[in-house]
Amino acid sequence: MLAVAIVLLVGRTDELHLPPWLIPLIVFIAGLALAWSPLDAVVAADARRPDVVALVSREAWVRILLGVFVVGFAVWLFARSDFTDSRAVRIWAVGGATVLAAVLLLAPWWLRLIRQVSVERERRVREFERAEIAAHLHDSVLQTLTLIRAKADDPDAVARLARAQERDLRSYLYQERRSPADSVATALAAAMSEVEDTHGVSIDVVSVGDAPTSEALRAAVGAAREAATNAARHGVGPISVYAELAAGRYQVFVRDGGPGFDPAAVPTDRLGIRNSIVGRVRRQGGDAEVHSAPGTRTEVAITVAREEER
Amino acid sequence: MSISVVIVDDHDVIRVGVRESLEDDVEVIGEAKDVESAIEAIRKARPQVVILDVHLPGGRGGGALDVLAEVLGVPGAPRVLALSVSDAAEDVVAVVRAGARGYVTKSISGPDLSDAVRRVATGDAVFSPRLAGFVLDAFGAAGGEVAVVDEDLDKLTEREQEVMRLIARGYTYREVGEKLFISIKTVETHVGKVLHKLQLSNRHELAHWAARRGIA
Numbered sequence: 001m002l003a004v005a006i007v008l009l010v011g012r013t014d015e016l017h018l019p020p021w022l023i024p025l026i027v028f029i030a031g032l033a034l035a036w037s038p039l040d041a042v043v044a045a046d047a048r049r050p051d052v053v054a055l056v057s058r059e060a061w062v063r064i065l066l067g068v069f070v071v072g073f074a075v076w077l078f079a080r081s082d083f084t085d086s087r088a089v090r091i092w093a094v095g096g097a098t099v100l101a102a103v104l105l106l107a108p109w110w111l112r113l114i115r116q117v118s119v120e121r122e123r124r125v126r127e128f129e130r131a132e133i134a135a136h137l138h139d140s141v142l143q144t145l146t147l148i149r150a151k152a153d154d155p156d157a158v159a160r161l162a163r164a165q166e167r168d169l170r171s172y173l174y175q176e177r178r179s180p181a182d183s184v185a186t187a188l189a190a191a192m193s194e195v196e197d198t199h200g201v202s203i204d205v206v207s208v209g210d211a212p213t214s215e216a217l218r219a220a221v222g223a224a225r226e227a228a229t230n231a232a233r234h235g236v237g238p239i240s241v242y243a244e245l246a247a248g249r250y251q252v253f254v255r256d257g258g259p260g261f262d263p264a265a266v267p268t269d270r271l272g273i274r275n276s277i278v279g280r281v282r283r284q285g286g287d288a289e290v291h292s293a294p295g296t297r298t299e300v301a302i303t304v305a306r307e308e309e310r
Numbered sequence: 311m312s313i314s315v316v317i318v319d320d321h322d323v324i325r326v327g328v329r330e331s332l333e334d335d336v337e338v339i340g341e342a343k344d345v346e347s348a349i350e351a352i353r354k355a356r357p358q359v360v361i362l363d364v365h366l367p368g369g370r371g372g373g374a375l376d377v378l379a380e381v382l383g384v385p386g387a388p389r390v391l392a393l394s395v396s397d398a399a400e401d402v403v404a405v406v407r408a409g410a411r412g413y414v415t416k417s418i419s420g421p422d423l424s425d426a427v428r429r430v431a432t433g434d435a436v437f438s439p440r441l442a443g444f445v446l447d448a449f450g451a452a453g454g455e456v457a458v459v460d461e462d463l464d465k466l467t468e469r470e471q472e473v474m475r476l477i478a479r480g481y482t483y484r485e486v487g488e489k490l491f492i493s494i495k496t497v498e499t500h501v502g503k504v505l506h507k508l509q510l511s512n513r514h515e516l517a518h519w520a521a522r523r524g525i526a
Contacts, residue, residue: 170395202417204439204440204480206439206440206442206443206478207443208443208446208447208478209447238480239480240439240479240480242439242443242475242478242479242480244446244475244478253479255479255480255481297485299479
């Protein structure tokens with residue numbers, strides 16, 4: 001009925017003085033709408049489903065084919081309407097219209113194909129990442145758990161294993177992996193982990209600011225490590241380490257949980273503090289101070305200047 | 311007078327551990343393990359304090375942020391202490407900016423956690439050394455940036471920096487007060503102001519900045 005109406009209309013265009021391309025355009029749009037109408041489901045459907053044909057019902061296929069037919073009819077109408085006198089223009093216009101019709105009819109399928117390709121790529125990336133994480137967890141966490149089970153009757157070993165594994169997993173999950181040479185914060189954290197492992201203590205390290213590890217910074221990290229070792233040996237409770245890198249200097253504070261001592265009472269032949277902490281940073285033009293008194297927490301403040309700033 | 315708390319954490323082991331480590335004056339009146347059950351438990355139990363894990367399943371995928379968005383901002387809303395194993399700065403900052411009054415890590419001892427709960431219950435802020443370090447970093451304290459007036463939301467005053475530095479060095483509020491010759495109440499006031507700045511500052515889009523920099 002619709003087709004009959006269109007044919008009748010076409011027959012009367014001359015009387016109505018409509019532009020000759022208007023009717024073909026309307027028919028074209030109607031055909032396109034008909035062909036696209038069942039394709040919503042195809043484009044919107046989960047792009048991980050490769051089986052597109054199954055998404056389209058029999059009735060939908062009828063509509064698609066009918067749509068294609070109507071679009072073809074529109075092009076044919078356009079071709080036989082007298083919109084121009086030039087033969088060349090007519091050939092180009094009709095050719096262009098045909099190509100356009102084909103492109104528009106295929107557009108939904110093409111869109112879907114693009115989406116499917118990108119989904120595929122995403123899935124491969126995800127699978128790769130998952131495999132990498134699984135490999136890491138297998139090499140680290142699972143191995144450690146096995147070790148822990150084997151050493152279940154040795155609480156110290158279990159605590160040490162758990163702590164080391166926690167640190168490893170934490171750095172894997174949350175931190176960009178930087179080398180101790182590129183980052184003084186990483187160097188300090190690494191030094192403190194070694195103290196944690198050697199002495200079975202827990203050290204809370206907080207760093208503000210970061211820079212490549214220069215000679216002076218390395219000395220400060222070394223001194224901080226000695227201070228933390230002392231704290232682990234003589235102090236009780238958790239150790240706090242705070243490092244701050246400012247424009248002209250690097251400061252590290254190492255603080256234990258007590259019980260403190262009298263610095264004046266330390267015999268001069270005990271080289272620990274004097275040499276490895278104070279001496280080390282003084283050679284780099286820095287300084288270290290030990291603040292302590294019996295019954296308080298001991299804090300070592302280490303300061304070095306940053307020569308690369310000059 | 312005991313303080314009522316709801317513990318929200320998706321791991322049973324952690325919930326049990328937290329419950330057992332809390333001291334006697336902190337009473338656990340509810341527990342939850344995901345965003346939905348947390349919102350429900352908090353509305354039903356109406357606790358003074360919520361101990362909230364940063365990473366939670368459910369909701370719109372925002373974890374603690376989804377819970378905070380639902381339960382804060384109403385009369386009688388609880389105060390929230392964020393608890394996390396995560397050291398990722400953007401997580402820490404996001405929960406504090408969403409309204410948590412404090413942030414502690416799961417390695418905290420029982421007495422310290424109880425203390426943090428009491429502090430949060432009275433409206434004070436709780437800063438772990440790590441959060442203090444982050445704040446110093448974020449507000450450019452190491453670069454020598456100092457706020458001249460208290461109202462400057464993008465910088466810390468000299469006193470606030472001193473307080474944050476001592477907290478980062480592992481000092482308790484009491485020790486900070488002794489060191490700076492100020493009362494513990496004054497320390498609490500300074501920390502509260504820093505929390506306020508952290509929540510309201512637009513400095514470098516804090517959360518975004520944190521994501522790039524990370525707490526080392």
